[in-house]
Every structure is written in C-alpha cells, then in structure tokens.
Amino acid sequence: GVHVAEKEAKRDYQEVYNAIATKIRDEDEYDNYIGYGPVLVRLAWHSSGTFDRNDNSGGSFGGTYRFKKEMNDPSNKGLQNAFDFLRPIHEQFPWISSGDLYTLGGVTAVQEMMGPKIPWRSGRVDQPENTVPDNGRLPDASQGASYVRNLFDRLGFGDRETVALIGAHALGKTHYENSGYEGPWGPSPNVFTNDFFVNLLNAHWTLNTNKKGVKQWDNDQGHMMLPTDMALVKDPKYRKLVEEYAKDQDVFFRDFSKAFAKLLENNIKFPDQNKPHYFKTLDEQDL
Numbered sequence: 412g413v414h415v416a417e418k419e420a421k422r423d424y425q426e427v428y429n430a431i432a433t434k435i436r437d438e439d440e441y442d443n444y445i446g447y448g449p450v451l452v453r454l455a456w457h458s459s460g461t462f463d464r465n466d467n468s469g470g471s472f473g474g475t476y477r478f479k480k481e482m483n484d485p486s487n488k489g490l491q492n493a494f495d496f497l498r499p500i501h502e503q504f505p506w507i508s509s510g511d512l513y514t515l516g517g518v519t520a521v522q523e524m525m526g527p528k529i530p531w532r533s534g535r536v537d538q539p540e541n542t543v544p545d546n547g548r549l550p551d552a553s554q555g556a557s558y559v560r561n562l563f564d565r566l567g568f569g570d571r572e573t574v575a576l577i578g579a580h581a582l583g584k585t586h587y588e589n590s591g592y593e594g595p596w597g598p599s600p601n602v603f604t605n606d607f608f609v610n611l612l613n614a615h616w617t618l619n620t621n622k623k624g625v626k627q628w629d630n631d632q633g634h635m636m637l638p639t640d641m642a643l644v645k646d647p648k649y650r651k652l653v654e655e656y657a658k659d660q661d662v663f664f665r666d667f668s669k670a671f672a673k674l675l676e677n678n679i680k681f682p683d684q685n686k687p688h689y690f691k692t693l694d695e696q697d698l
C-alpha cells in the first residue's frame with residue numbers, strides 16, 4: 412500500500428548532498444574516468460523502479476535495495492559500486508534512511524553533472540526484509556516500444572515522461588559483465604545533456620550481435636544503443652518526443668526534472684510540512 416513519509420527531521424540535507432558531491436568530484440577515476448555520477452543515477456532509478464501502481468507495491472520508500480534479494484536481482488548487476496560508494500556517507504550520516512540516501516544520491520549526481528535541479532523530499536523509512544519486492548520488475552533492454560509503453564504505464568508514466576526519463580542514457584555506459592551489452596561511452600558520459608536524443612536521430616545505426624550473443628545497435632563512431640533505446644525512434648509517438656528533446660535541451664531538462672522527481676516519490680505520500688529541497692551545487696556554493 413501507499414507509504415506515508417515521516418515528518419521531516421531537523422537535519423541539514425545540504426550537508427549530505429555536499430558530502431556525496433565532494434566524493435563524486437574526488438573519486439573521478441571510477442569506470443575509466445567516467446566517475447560515479449551515472450551509476451548513482453541508476454541506483455536511484457532502480458530502487459524506485461520496482462513500483463507497481465496496480466497494487467501500490469515497490470518503490471523507493473523502504474530502502475529494500477540493501478537486502479540481498481533485491482541487490483542480487485540480475486537487473487541490478489553493477490549497482491553494488493554505487494552502494495559501496497554510499498556506505499561511508501551513510502556512516503557519516505547514520506540518521507538518514509536508506510531510501511532517502513539512494514534517491515538523494517541520484518539527485519546529487521544529476522545536479523553535479525550539470526543537469527536540471529531535481530526537487531527532493533525526505534521522510535522515507537527503512538522497511539524489513541520481508542517487504543522486498545520480487546525480482547524482475549525492472550525493464551528488459553531487448554524489447555520494443557509496446558513493451559516499454561506497458562512497463563512505464565505500470566510505473567504510472569505516459570509517453571512524454573517515459574522518453575524524458577530514458578534520456579538519462581546520455582550518461583555512463585553499458586558493461587558486458589553487468590548486462591551483456593557493451594559500448595564505448597559517448598562524448599561526455601558524465602555531463603547531463605540531450606545528446607542521447609541527438610545521437611538517436613543523427614547517427615546511422617546497424618543492428619549487430621555482440622560477442623556475448625546479444626543484439627545491440629552500433630554506429631560508425633563506435634557508439635551503441637539498446638533495442639529499447641532504438642524503440643524510441645521506431646515508434647511514431649515516441650519519435651515525436653525524441654525530436655522535440657533533440658531540438659530543445661531546456662524542454663528536456665524541464666520534463667526530466669518533473670518525471671525523475673515523480674519516479675523517486677512513487678508510492679509515497681509526503682506531509683505538507685515536508686517541503687521539497689532544491690539543493691545548491693558545489694559550484695553555486697563556491698565549494
């Protein structure tokens with residue numbers, strides 16, 4: 412059922428943001444100097460993406476990713492790196508819940524990679540191991556547009572929100588050992604831009620079977636797309652949105668911010684007194 416967030420504690424959440432942001436800045440060598448930003452965004456998404464609006468199960472509230480049943484979901488392979496990154500932050504701020512920490516990690520990463528401001532509310536409360544949702548709720552990358560539309564409908568999202576959210580694939584890369592997909596990363600995998608949409612439309616893509624026997628799209632500049640990425644330009648309704656975001660990064664930023672905030676808050680009711688935080692970046696604080 413829907414969870415009610417606890418009343419906001421008298422805590423300095425900007426301090427937690429700054430600790431995460433400083434650690435992202437310091438530990439820049441991770442994953443061939445891509446850094447921890449992208450994998451932190453993926454942890455926030457995967458810890459929220461278990462939501463099912465049909466029975467109000469799953470979602471970020473209980474911080475259930477910390478339990479091995481969810482951590483070992485094959486869809487979550489590779490996210491241990493983000494979990495290990497956040498461990499010392501959690502030791503420094505033991506009062507923050509796991510659910511608040513995983514989602515705050517993603518918000519911090521998007522903003523520090525020059526993405527849009529993401530409003531964030533506190534109050535998620537750790538839940539016990541017997542509340543861990545079943546594996547298999549996160550999307551399968553080998554599928555097409557109708558699968559993507561159904562999966563995001565289950566999460567409570569329409570076409571515009573779906574295309575905006577998948578625009579996060581401007582960040583980071585795929586890894587053979589995690590998902591069976593592999594691709595050299597894009598020109599700026601740790602800067603949040605609308606490049607993903609521009610790439611989708613402008614490059615010449617060919618479908619190959621990679622050395623793990625997995626089908627993926629590759630282009631002549633050595634970039635790759637997942638089948639579910641390519642579905643966004645094959646489906647006429649999604650394609651219209653890809654074209655809109657490729658043309659206007661500000662509209663993409665606006666829609667991404669709204670959809671990502673909604674994703675991180677699915678299945679949670681927040682008390683009115685829990686106002687959304689708009690955190691300052693390190694640069695904005697001259698830190």
Ligand code: HEM
Pocket residue numbers: 449450452453456488489550551552553559576577579580582583584585586587589590591592637639671
């Ligand atoms: C149809 C929906 C989606 C599918 C099938 C999908 C699938 C994948 C796959 C297979 C990877 C590669 C994982 C690896 O090999 O390490 C990946 C990476 C990533 N995904 Fe998605 N994803 C989807 C939607 C999203 C959404 C909604 C977000 C965030 C809002 C997101 C953020 C990311 C990020 C940031 C990475 C890079 C992680 C890294 O570099 O370590 N994805 N995704």
Ligand SMILES: O=C1CCNc2c1cnc1ccccc21
Pocket residue numbers: 580581582583584585596597598600607610634635636637640
């Ligand atoms: O076109 C890009 C830029 C670099 N990262 C990705 C792209 C496309 N699809 C992806 C899918 C998952 C993770 C990263 C990417």
